Amino acid sequence: MLDKRATNRPERDTQNSDAQGRVRMRITPPPLAHEPEASPARSLLRPALVLALLTLAAVTYFTHSSLTVAAGLVFISLVTIYLMVAELRDKGRLASLIDETANRNRFEIEHLADRMWEMQESEERFHELIDALGDIIVHRDRDGRIVYANRVLSDLLGCRPEQLVGKKLRDVGVEIGVVPDSAFSNGEYLSSTDVVIRAKDGERWFSWIELSARDKVNNAVSHRAIARDITALKRAEEAANIARERAESANQAKSRFLATVSHEIRTPMNGIMGMAKLLADTRLSPEQKTYVNAVSTSASALLALIEDLLDYSKIEFGRFELEAQEVSPRELAENVVELLAPRAYAKSIGLGCHIDPQVPDTIRADPGRLRQVMLNVIGNAVKFTEAGGVLVELKLEGDMLRIDVTDTGPGLDEADIGRLFEEFEQGDGTSTRKHGGAGLGLAISRRIVEAMGGEITATGERGKGSRFTISLPAQKGRRKPQIVRTLNGRSCLIVSKNGMEAEAIARTITAHGGKPEIVPCIEHLVAAPGRAAYDVVFMDAEMENVDARLLKRLRGAGIRPSQAIILISPTDRGKLPRYRAAGYDAFLARPVRGETLMRVLTAAPVAANAAPAGDGERRIETTASGATSFSVLIAEDNDINALLARSALTKSGHQVKVVGNGRAAVDAVQERDFDVVLMDLHMPVMDGLDAIAHIRKFEEAKGKPPVPILVLSADGQEATRKGVISHGATGFLTKPLDPQALVAAVERHGKRLETEQHAARS
Structure with missing residues (x-):
């Protein structure tokens, strides 16, 4: 079975x-x-x-x-x-x-x-x-001989995979070594590098990542690598590097272009504007004064346009820099309002400024750029307003300083607001517009404000005016002790047709405890006798000039103020004796500063940093008898600019020597002592920087105190200013030169040197 x-x-x-x-x-x-x-x-x-x-x-x-x-x-x-x-x-x-x-x-x-x-x-x-993955795979033994290589590597090298077995990578043109055994502290080692493989179709870049490991059982070492083709990435990086180098070269060229254009434009503008101011101080007929004023106005408008174009170019080229420092917004706003007041009064419109007492005395900002923004915004409001006026307000909202500029101009609609801050755009973009300009002012202002960490906005309604709001960080501001000026409920009557200016005065009075009332005329007050008397009456000089009996009529109606103050424009100063005879106790120059207003109302001392009331235009005055006369060296290769500086300083009583290049300036300083040196930056033979270096070296060798050297340049870039200061210059003046500012700078530095020399002798 x-x-x-x-x-x-x-x-x-x-x-x-x-x-x-x-x-x-x-x-x-x-x-x-x-x-x-x-x-x-x-x-x-x-x-x-x-x-x-x-x-x-x-x-x-x-x-x-x-x-x-x-x-x-x-x-x-x-x-x-x-x-x-x-x-x-x-x-x-x-x-x-x-x-x-x-x-x-x-x-x-x-x-x-x-x-x-x-x-x-x-x-x-x-x-x-x-x-199929397309990456190189290589397995090597302890000696670096290839045990296995995939077809990607063999195809690159133009051979079969089995032909690579037993060879080392360097034998086939790949420069990758073997990690030494000492690196295997933890049994394995991971390395990464970029290598070039000379393939049959040219060089190709690969990112080579290799793991070298030791077997813990038999102590055998092997190297397993994977490499990915990064040729396209390397070429893109190379192209990016070339593009970056070209961009940097282009930026440098643009920077040089800006400096050159700035210098070439400002130099003739310096001659035009400076000579016009000097000519205005001579004896001229009324017709000649009209012509000179026209030249000055046109030159100022051209310079403003040039400044806008250069600023816009700096922003676009990335050369725009801010220099933050302590600045008083109160002082800055009032100075700008006073500067623009003559334009407003020439159009018979009002211009007022109210600064809330809570506004800090200082904030951290670039004073020059903040002033530029205020000039643009307030200047636009004055330019586009034909009736009524402009009100400037400063107040504190949380940690932000808010600057409101309100006007009674043509107003803005939504379409205008949407494009108002764009480059080369204006509120009125039609070919029949009444006002000129390139449309860059507000665009530049927006860039500046945003660079300071703030914002600028606009609101308005067609036919009802507009409001521009500038918000800036104020958390770093500091306040000084304020002198208490309480008005204790004093009633103030403001008689003025300039509603904006009257409103600014009224808000200042209210902020200090007073009770203001604004009336455009006195007819209803005179027609209703028996009204309670006002403590103070403010009267607009324009109305007083029309009817010289206004104050008398008010008093006849029973309004008997304890203080009568007349509001005058700079052109009304010659009428002060008449106003005094009419019964006015004091006057305030328009636009009224808050500090000055409170000084008059309370008879209290003005804070140390308060500026006096606006004095209107004032001419360069010859140095009084007995005043210090300084010896000034001018190094300037442009004859017109040299003539302008020499004329302004000579009229102020100073002694002037003019040379045409830097080498001559060095020789002049070595021959005799000067109180101040004015040095142009770009000159033949030897430029300004080299001349400064030679002068400082000479002073150090002789043990002499350094003479103040003020650099004159049409290149207004901040980098240029810092550069000349670091090379030994004392100060920097930008062309076109203001004769008054030039004289003030020379006298300030000359007196400083005189004080230092006196202290050294004593």
């Missing part, structure tokens, strides 16, 4: 076969059969039976015992048959075991073949995958 396990054969899965006819098998291996063991008794039983049979036959023959023989023979025969059957069964089992073992071996061989085929197929798919 055969064992059933001999018939258990492996079954093949014919549904999964590859293109080459290879069949994958799903096999459940049977358990191994046990080999039958031969019994020692059984192996001796057959010879024993044969011996027994022979013995039994012999006994029967000799004893003639037939029954015994027959029984013995039957027994022996049965035993012999049993043994033969058992032997045959054992042989069948052995044959079955041999067959089963053969099948088992065949199964295991086929199973191993299938596993090897699957592993080979998986490896091929993996290689195809890493080749």
Whole structure:
């Protein structure tokens, strides 16, 4: 009987076969059969039976015992048959075991073949995958020899992958070394670098990342690397570097262009404006004065346009810089209002300024740029207002200083507001507009305010005026102790047709505890006698000039103020004796400063930083007898500019020597002592900076005190100013020169030198 396990054969899965006819098998291996063991008794039983049979036959023959023989023979025969059957069964089992073992071996061989085929197929798919990624994959041994390299590297080098095996990277033109064993402190080391591979189609850049590791079991070292093509990125970086260098070169060229243009434009403007001012101080007929004023006005307008264009260019070129310092917003606003007041009065409109007492004395800002913003915004309000007036207000809102400029001009609609702060845009963009300009002032103002951390906005309604609001950070401002000036409820009557100016005065009075009332005329006051008397009456000089009996009529109606103050414009100063005769106790020059107003109302001393009332225009006055006369050296190659400076200083009583280049200036200083030196920056033979360096070196060698050197330049850039100061200059004056400012600067520095020399002698 055969064992059933001999018939258990492996079954093949014919549904999964590859293109080459290879069949994958799903096999459940049977358990191994046990080999039958031969019994020692059984192996001796057959010879024993044969011996027994022979013995039994012999006994029967000799004893003639037939029954015994027959029984013995039957027994022996049965035993012999049993043994033969058992032997045959054992042989069948052995044959079955041999067959089963053969099948088992065949199964295991086929199973191993299938596993090897699957592993080979998986490896091929993996290689195809890493080749398709486009990255270089390299495996190297401890000595840096290539164990494996994918097709990406071989294709780059123009060879087959197997040709790279056993070679080092430097042998194929890739400069990558082997990490030394000392770097494997933690068993592995990760490195990254950019390398150049000289491919068959030219050089290409790769980002090479390599992991070098040591096997903790057998201490074997291997280096596995992946490299990605970054040629496009490198080319983009190179292009960006070239573009940046070109941009920097262009910016430098633009900066030089700005400096050159500024110098070339300001130089002739200096001559035009300066000479016009000098000419205005001479004896002129009324017609000549008209012509001179026209020249000055036109030159000022041209200079303002040039300044706007240069500022806009600086902003666009990235050369716009701010110099933050302590600045008084009160002083700055009142100075700007006073500067623009003549324009307003020439149009018969009012211009008032109110500054809330809570406004800090100083804030951190660029005074020149903040003044420029105020001039632009307030100047625009004056320019576009034909009737009524302009009111400037400063107040504190939280940590922000708010500057409101309100006018009664044509107003603005939504479309105007939307484009008002854009470059080359104006509120009236039609070809028939009444006012000129390039439309840059507000755009530049917006850039300046935003650079200071603030904002500028506009509101308005067509036909009802407009309001511009400037908000600036004031958290760093500081306040000085204020002199208390309470009005204790004093009633003040303001008689004026200039509503904006009257409103500014009224708000200042209210802020200090007074009770103001504004009336455009006195008719209803005179018509209703018996009204309560006012403590103070403010009268507009324009109304007093029309009717010289206004104050008398008020008093006749029972309004008898304890103080009558007349509000005059700069042109009314010659009429002060007449106003005094009419009964006025004091006068205030328009536009009225808050400090001056409170001084008059309370008869209290003015704070140390308060400026006097506006004096209108004043001419350069010759130095009084006995005043100090300074010796001034002017180094200027432009004859007109030299003439302007010499004339202004000579008329002020100073001694002047003029030279035409820097070398001559150095020689002059070495020959004699000067109190002040005016040095042009750009001159032939030797420029201003070199001349300053030679002068300072000479003074140091001789042990002389440094003479004040004021640089004259049409290049108004902040970098230029800082540069000349760092080279040894004492001060910096920007062309076009204001003769009055020039004389003031010379006298200020001359007196300082005189004081220092006196202190040194004592």
